[in-house]
Amino acid sequence: MSWAAVLALAAGTYAMKAAGPLVLGGRRLPPGVTRITDLLPAALLAALVAVQGLTSGGAWALDARAAGVAAALLVAWRRGSFLTIVVAAVVVTAAVRALGG
Amino acid sequence: MRQAAAIAVVAGAFALSFGVLCSETGLGLPMTVALSTLVFAGSAQLAAVGVMADGGTGAAAVLAGLLLASRNLAFGVALAPLLGGRLRRRLVAAQLVIDESVAVATAQPDPATARRAFWITGAAVFVPWNAGTVAGWALTGAIDVEATGLDAAVPGAFVALLAPRLTSPAARASALGGAAIALALTPVAPAGVPILLSAAGAGLGLLVGRRRAGVP
Numbered sequence: 001m002s003w004a005a006v007l008a009l010a011a012g013t014y015a016m017k018a019a020g021p022l023v024l025g026g027r028r029l030p031p032g033v034t035r036i037t038d039l040l041p042a043a044l045l046a047a048l049v050a051v052q053g054l055t056s057g058g059a060w061a062l063d064a065r066a067a068g069v070a071a072a073l074l075v076a077w078r079r080g081s082f083l084t085i086v087v088a089a090v091v092v093t094a095a096v097r098a099l100g101g
Numbered sequence: 102m103r104q105a106a107a108i109a110v111v112a113g114a115f116a117l118s119f120g121v122l123c124s125e126t127g128l129g130l131p132m133t134v135a136l137s138t139l140v141f142a143g144s145a146q147l148a149a150v151g152v153m154a155d156g157g158t159g160a161a162a163v164l165a166g167l168l169l170a171s172r173n174l175a176f177g178v179a180l181a182p183l184l185g186g187r188l189r190r191r192l193v194a195a196q197l198v199i200d201e202s203v204a205v206a207t208a209q210p211d212p213a214t215a216r217r218a219f220w221i222t223g224a225a226v227f228v229p230w231n232a233g234t235v236a237g238w239a240l241t242g243a244i245d246v247e248a249t250g251l252d253a254a255v256p257g258a259f260v261a262l263l264a265p266r267l268t269s270p271a272a273r274a275s276a277l278g279g280a281a282i283a284l285a286l287t288p289v290a291p292a293g294v295p296i297l298l299s300a301a302g303a304g305l306g307l308l309v310g311r312r313r314a315g316v317p
Binding site: 097 | 277
């Protein structure tokens with residue numbers, strides 16, 4: 001990560017946040033744009049979960065972290081809070097490692 | 102406003118995991134703090150640093166972060182009628198346009214309460230978010246990340262961010278598509294690229310949404 005990358009990310013994010021309040025005023029975006037910005041986070045977040053939970057160093061891996069992510073998914077499915085979900089991932093991963101997983 | 106207090110605690114905990122990730126990726130404290138104050142978009146920051154941690158390029162990291170931050174465009178537009186006033190005020194308000202402040206503001210019954218809720222929630226996230234980032238970064242050396250399972254906090258946070266978004270069939274299709282694309286590409290594509298291309302999973306969601314709406 002370079003300072004240029006940090007500043008580019010900051011500028012780009014701010015531009016997106018500010019477009020509504022500063023530029024659009026009360027006008028609306030076309031429905032197609034809103035539909036895509038609604039669906040993008042689901043695709044990207046699921047990809048991040050899959051890559052961080054099931055891969056390691058560019059290869060598929062089934063390890064303690066995968067168990068932690070599975071626990072997080074289970075708690076999320078049971079409607080656990082944000083904090084409970086994160087704690088489940090951490091505790092289960094640590095437990096599996098302690099058991100030599 | 103009990104809601105804002107609960108959100109503040111969660112933000113602090115989430116920020117801890119971000120701070121840990123940054124220091125493990127080799128980012129210095131100034132850069133880590135700059136990400137949390139200037140970018141101030143949790144999932145975008147995590148995605149960008151996560152791509153770097155996997156060995157991706159800076160450009161891939163920035164793109165991944167911006168794609169995740171794109172929903173803020175829709176948020177800002179949705180909130181624009183609330184965030185009027187002087188230019189300086191709107192410039193500050195824009196930085197506080199995040200999932201939490203938007204969610205709490207849009208749940209209020211009238212514009213005046215919504216405006217107050219937006220500012221209170223924004224501040225209730227901003228302070229612990231930055232404090233948590235610094236704490237996470239500073240604690241990394243002092244704790245064994247592997248033994249405590251703290252490296253699972255970041256994917257855990259992603260699960261927690263994803264879960265409430267899976268309410269519609271279109272969103273679920275997007276998630277499945279994104280995960281499948283990323284997993285399939287990880288062994289063959291450079292780090293960060295599978296995450297970027299997983300955005301195409303949203304296309305699957307669009308198709309599913311159209312079919313259910315009965316649009317040819």
